[in-house]
Amino acid sequence: MHALEKILAQKAGKTSVKTGEIVNCTVDKAGINDLYLQTVRSFHEIGASKVALPERVIMFMDHYAPASTSLQADNQRRFREFCRTRNVGYLMDVNEGVCHQVMADKGLSLPGELIVITDSHTTTHGAFGAFGTGVGATDMATILATGKLWFRVPEIMRIRIEGTLPKGVYAKDVILHIIGRLGADYAVYKGVEFAGPVVGGFSVSERMALCNMSTEMGAKATYIHPDAVTLDFLKSRASSTYTPVSTDADFTYAENLSFDVSNLKPQVAAPSSVDNVFDLDEYAGTSISQAYLGSCTGGRLEDIAVAASILRGKKIAPGTRLLVVPASRQTLLDAVRDGYLQDLVHAGATFVTPSCAACLGTHQGLLADGEICISSTNRNFPGRMGSTGAEIYLGSPASVAAAALEGKIVNPLKYL
Amino acid sequence: MLEQKMQGRAFVFGKNIDTDQIYPGRFVELTDVADVAKHAMEGADPDFVKKFSSGDLIVAESNFGCGSSREHAAITLKSVGVGAILAESFGRIFYRNAINLGLPALICGKGLAAKTRQGELLRIDLDSGKIFNEQEEGIGWLEPVSEYMLHILRSGGIKPLLKKQFTNEG
Numbered sequence: 001m002h003a004l005e006k007i008l009a010q011k012a013g014k015t016s017v018k019t020g021e022i023v024n025c026t027v028d029k030a031g032i033n034d035l036y037l038q039t040v041r042s043f044h045e046i047g048a049s050k051v052a053l054p055e056r057v058i059m060f061m062d063h064y065a066p067a068s069t070s071l072q073a074d075n076q077r078r079f080r081e082f083c084r085t086r087n088v089g090y091l092m093d094v095n096e097g098v099c100h101q102v103m104a105d106k107g108l109s110l111p112g113e114l115i116v117i118t119d120s121h122t123t124t125h126g127a128f129g130a131f132g133t134g135v136g137a138t139d140m141a142t143i144l145a146t147g148k149l150w151f152r153v154p155e156i157m158r159i160r161i162e163g164t165l166p167k168g169v170y171a172k173d174v175i176l177h178i179i180g181r182l183g184a185d186y187a188v189y190k191g192v193e194f195a196g197p198v199v200g201g202f203s204v205s206e207r208m209a210l211c212n213m214s215t216e217m218g219a220k221a222t223y224i225h226p227d228a229v230t231l232d233f234l235k236s237r238a239s240s241t242y243t244p245v246s247t248d249a250d251f252t253y254a255e256n257l258s259f260d261v262s263n264l265k266p267q268v269a270a271p272s273s274v275d276n277v278f279d280l281d282e283y284a285g286t287s288i289s290q291a292y293l294g295s296c297t298g299g300r301l302e303d304i305a306v307a308a309s310i311l312r313g314k315k316i317a318p319g320t321r322l323l324v325v326p327a328s329r330q331t332l333l334d335a336v337r338d339g340y341l342q343d344l345v346h347a348g349a350t351f352v353t354p355s356c357a358a359c360l361g362t363h364q365g366l367l368a369d370g371e372i373c374i375s376s377t378n379r380n381f382p383g384r385m386g387s388t389g390a391e392i393y394l395g396s397p398a399s400v401a402a403a404a405l406e407g408k409i410v411n412p413l414k415y416l
Numbered sequence: 417m418l419e420q421k422m423q424g425r426a427f428v429f430g431k432n433i434d435t436d437q438i439y440p441g442r443f444v445e446l447t448d449v450a451d452v453a454k455h456a457m458e459g460a461d462p463d464f465v466k467k468f469s470s471g472d473l474i475v476a477e478s479n480f481g482c483g484s485s486r487e488h489a490a491i492t493l494k495s496v497g498v499g500a501i502l503a504e505s506f507g508r509i510f511y512r513n514a515i516n517l518g519l520p521a522l523i524c525g526k527g528l529a530a531k532t533r534q535g536e537l538l539r540i541d542l543d544s545g546k547i548f549n550e551q552e553e554g555i556g557w558l559e560p561v562s563e564y565m566l567h568i569l570r571s572g573g574i575k576p577l578l579k580k581q582f583t584n585e586g
Binding site for chain 1 (some may be wrong): 431432435437440441442444445446447457460478479480482483484485486487488490491505506507508509511512513516517562564574575578579581583
């Protein structure tokens, strides 16, 4: 069996599972996001009153952190009340940051676990060798009420990333390239394992970017085998003991793909779909109104560090806005400690408190009709960051910082 | 509740219709179903709600409902009375959300959207899995729905099923 299958089997109390089988699994970590008060509504609608395994439930006030309308504030108030009356294990309030990064920072995402969150980018947790998957509000209500949820055991494909990554090219460029080649629906309903020397050389931060963006080709879950990099990251952070799960040597993948990235150049996903991917050079010179550095894809310390290295001692182009949104409170603290916040604010950046912010077009840095943004986030759908008349290019944090400096899309290599 | 035979006018869309187009992010803070219903498909067609009548159908190419996990996307379509969504494939979270609400998300063979005119009356026969146009020509087919999904759809969604379970336990 594959590690992802073994996780589902274990959580269903079975010795083995087959592709396509429906299994009912006990969930290790169940995360709710503040966007979805429907979770509480559905919980009541199905007649539940007690949360089955409250110590496993984590409430994240991340998408509306802090609330920008009284309705958002009211939704958050109701969630806090629900947490208090149901003894919910963790309340990550508006001062903590984006759920996936908070999970990583606090060692809550662990190898071998089944992690379910009401956020589509829960595939991120494959970076730790966990089975992470996103669900909607009513599925989450089912987990709250019963501790369990049904899953269809997915087909599992493996993507090997071969070669040596050139300077100026990052995990974000790699995953954009892969999604561009395969298409936005290539991995729908499937499990995706990333392997090969480039993945082995990636930091935890880069692995998270890779697994996070896999949602944009439809993946149900991802997996990177936990290695020394994973275990070293977890050494000082793990919130509890854990048992990594490995794939059997004789496992047959539904599909084996391989990408050699030795000659890869910086990539962009041009408006308005994530699989509309080209070499960034093809769009060099495109004027931008806003550069956005943030989110569960591209708002980690390494992302802020590379932006600071490009912008230190310089000023962003007149008429251009640079929004910097650290993924979590820990990321913000680290950015302050290392002087990156100072560097970026001097360069003209606007800092936003750790949250999802404008990534999903709800608040804090939205785009006007006709504006163009380059962003280190994960989606460039029509209207995603504000007006449907705005255009979004997705790129690496380095590409975002270089564009802020020149006021137009530019290959970041010359600044590295 | 799932009907074995359905008919309705087709609202035709392309591929990768994401949940931001089905239900824009700026309205996610709304929680009342009546409010959520006002913004169905607004990001793809701002006049959709005005043109749509209960029982009409959505026909789309691949990956309908990709993107965000917002259940609002399924709630808004259910609330305006979408009879069924016929698409070549679905984003997986949207698919689960739709089935959970008892909204038939049906996987159809490739090419149905291309063969269907905007506003054309389609007839679906779930027993035979066939889709007919106004001229009674078979213009498409449906993948069989698994027993598990059928059970949920026929029960009017997952909530009545769970409610029964909790009532019995209680």
